[in-house]
Amino acid sequence: MDTHTFFFHLLLILIISRLLAELAARFHMPTVIGELAAGVLLGPSLLGWIEPTKTIQLLAEVGIILLLFKVGIETDIRRLINAGRQSLIVALGGFLMPLVSGFALGYWVFGLSGLVSLFIGGTLTATSIGITIRVLSDLNRQHEKEGEIVLGAAVIDDVMGVVLLAILYEFSVSGGVSVMNISKVMTFILLFFILAPVAAKLISVLIRRFDDYSSAPGLIPIMIISLVLFFAWLAHVVGAPELLGGFAAGLALSRRFFLPFGVALHSDRKFAGRIEVQMNPIVYIFSPIFFVTVGLSLSLREIDWSSPFIWTFALSFFFVAVLAKFAGAMLIQAHFLQRVAIGLAMVPRGEVGLIFAELGRSTGIFNVEVYAGMVIVITLTTLLSPFALKWFYAHHCEHLKNPGGDCEPNSPVI
């Protein structure tokens, strides 16, 4: 790609996503819808001006790890741990229900093979952590109780998704699965989750000290981005999703992070504030690229819209996809409305679902029709649930708000 073409594509991505996001806000829609719509508009689905090239995809990946970094830095780790048990239930329920019901619907109702049905079930387990968190943040609900449960559940869901993807891939290639490998990966991921924030915190203390001696400006953004990239890379090395590295680094740098040994480390609020001020513009530039790229990747033009089978197929799985995530949320003990909100927030499949569907297509397990059906399911869950969640909060805010909470959403945070 020529430099000027790249500049022009980047320009279109930034400016159109911003315009549509502002427009969405004017019509009281979640702004993330504007960014996803920009991708659908500019991409192969409609205008075909921009292909999701390798460079754009890599920038989008930087966008999602930086977004998770920002989510991490704003998270109160104690409250996240407190919500842990309920998050685990929501994640497990919202993982097993779609897997089982997706498989059942594919195998018994549509008469697909076991492997195809398994991949469909896998595609339906996905939760788009980026879109879920962004919608809650657009609604200013990310620090409420259900926001914390959803954040924890989305993180756990992402780990389970990666493990399942590895299992399905191994199974489709070799026909069998090594329990040894899986438990090794699970152990590594668990260790990563316990050790990474501690290590990131220690490194950040070094950066803090080094900052006083540095002879050139720009130390903070460069070192923090390096830290985020390092933990994203490390997450991949241990077998975890890269974006969880960004989340771990963010958690470590949050104002409310505490180390079991070393109380002195957690009180440097001024430094944490400087990190946020300097990192925010970088996050604002990269994160829309991620949401636009999700929109770019939805190749809606390839779908034969006139086929009745596609519609029956897609709508059946869409209902299963929504109901199964709700079923997961219903397993916890909370106010009914909170459980509905959590269920709605877990619905968007987004980029994680697309990765499953893409693996299904590239390995030849999904034929054109099944793939098209899955793309429709992913599109519907991704685009409809932000609307549903916003509508739900607007109509049930009085029953959901915490003491001191505000019913009118403030300006969104991310």
Add this chain to the structure above:
Amino acid sequence: MDTHTFFFHLLLILIISRLLAELAARFHMPTVIGELAAGVLLGPSLLGWIEPTKTIQLLAEVGIILLLFKVGIETDIRRLINAGRQSLIVALGGFLMPLVSGFALGYWVFGLSGLVSLFIGGTLTATSIGITIRVLSDLNRQHEKEGEIVLGAAVIDDVMGVVLLAILYEFSVSGGVSVMNISKVMTFILLFFILAPVAAKLISVLIRRFDDYSSAPGLIPIMIISLVLFFAWLAHVVGAPELLGGFAAGLALSRRFFLPFGVALHSDRKFAGRIEVQMNPIVYIFSPIFFVTVGLSLSLREIDWSSPFIWTFALSFFFVAVLAKFAGAMLIQAHFLQRVAIGLAMVPRGEVGLIFAELGRSTGIFNVEVYAGMVIVITLTTLLSPFALKWFYAHHCEHLKNPGGDCEPNSPVI
């Protein structure tokens, strides 16, 4: 390239360039040397860990246009125009002298063909605007009189370089040159230079107004980056180097920009301050990628270091390359020491010289030995002149400083 490999390469680029830059500063060397050295170290010349892939190169291009944007925003346009006549002389002298003497040395002394000698002359005309400006900024001299002359000369030099490159390319392909085409391109570039800052200023006023109504944060970095990308793209469309689009956008947003009509536009210092605070972290992240990529592109391993011819050839052209730029600077009326400083600042060929040499190689005009010789010349001019300039200022500061100027360079600005 895998996502995690890209993350790891980006991490290495950011962290190693920062470490070597800090190390350079400790030993009183220009910090840009650290970033260039990081590229040489990580790239094909030494360790071979990182190739300058397309994605890295595109990010480097974003880095250089953002750097020029930052230079533009810190520039006083009135002082730049005042220095204009002298800049023009330095640029013309520093362009024609290397072209003629490089051609002469190649054609008459080394007995090369006319076309090869012409390409060698072309390679020697280059001035690396990025390295030149960065070194002056490392020394905190960019706002002194000679800094402004050099800035103007480097900009004019870059325009002439692009036009020459187009001529040489046309000549090497078709054997002739259309004067019509050249004058058309020159007219477009001139028009761009007059109109772009005015247009950018008008757009920035719109952004300023829109900022009050925006419903999501991050408007300023997204709109300013979009503005920079737009003018970089527009510069390419009219035939000018892309980085000049970044410079034009920066000039328009500088605190001291004035419009012939509309005095009211130039007084919004608070907005200009907000732009700088939010854009700086983004510039700090991208600009080292540019300097590292220049280092990555110097493929010093391919050179046969034991060949005496290479050394005779390279050192002869190196002396011509240095002396010819000095000769250009000697044409203006200024203190002798100022003229030496200007001459030294114009010496680095950097990425612009590499583009010429690469065109020579890819069209088959340069054989391996001539190409290797040119790479040595470019490397020497790029790496030695920052040292020479720093040493020169340290020893002659008393005679060079403006009233109120400071002999000890402060912390560098970029």
